[in-house]
Amino acid sequence: MLRSDAPALADYQPGGPWLPAATGIPRELFYAHDWVDPGRWDLWLCENYPAHRQTMRETLAEWVDSVAEFACRRGAPAVFGEGVVGYTPLLTRFEEDAVGKDIAEFVVDRCLAAGFHGVVLTSNAAHHHPMWHTDQDWMRRVNSRITTG
Template sequence: MSRRRGRPSLYGAVGLGRGTEAAPGTTIWPTPELAAMLRPDAPALADFQPDEPWRLAATGIPRELFYAHDRVDPDRWDLWLYENYAAHRQAMRETPASWVDPVAEFAARRGIPAVLGEGVVGYIPLLTRFEEDAVGNDIAAFVVDRCLAAGFQGVVLTSDAAPHHPVWHTDRDWMRRVNARVTAP
């Protein structure tokens, strides 16, 4: 979520960077907001290592992001999003939609297909459900339709839509309906 009406986005509130944006300066980390979202069994950051050590080296994702995503209570994460969604609703639709035309133009200039990868709503903890509930589905479907209108050749529907993610098993009908729009002749 973006910064709207003076209220910080989720990533800003929990002290994480977003995309190419650096993490905001914080006096303590985890921030109080993130600390309130962590599971009771979360270790101190100093004691945390991702479950698969290769993740840090292979992905370039900061340790703090893995810590937050691996140790957050998914329901608390989603609750923050629902409680703050109204202030960010328009930006959550406009921001990804604003990326579509420049990407389509870039691809057209080079004669290559435009394809949207994962992350329509954002990089999210695996077991959160915000992106897979009505609000996230609406945003994802809106962006899919915007991409198709701009001539994209492919779209990954959500951030966590691979076969090993819960959405693969819990939201098959939605995925099939929206994917049919992508694959339609």
């Protein structure tokens, strides 16, 4: 899935050796995200997602429910603070297309039903991602369910 101009992994340093140490993200993941072909990445996910859809939903529901139970036992508010599809490369669109939005809305609904105090729609809804500029109506609509729920 790498672009044809990708350097050899051995030659790649993502912003210097400090970055993986500071973020906990391995150099190999930075490499994939910096040099993957976004279209090929999205195509692979679209082709392979259907076989995993139900398992993903069940796993996400279990995560939400377990956090809700933990927060309740501790008397603390539950908040979901990160996207659910995964750490996707900047210019990919899977998380921002219909499937990713469906996953995000599933998690938002599950969190709200479980009494969460807040939910971040998706990690790709940050101001430095294209989604911030291309999907504002969707973000406003789903955020309103969170803020008025």
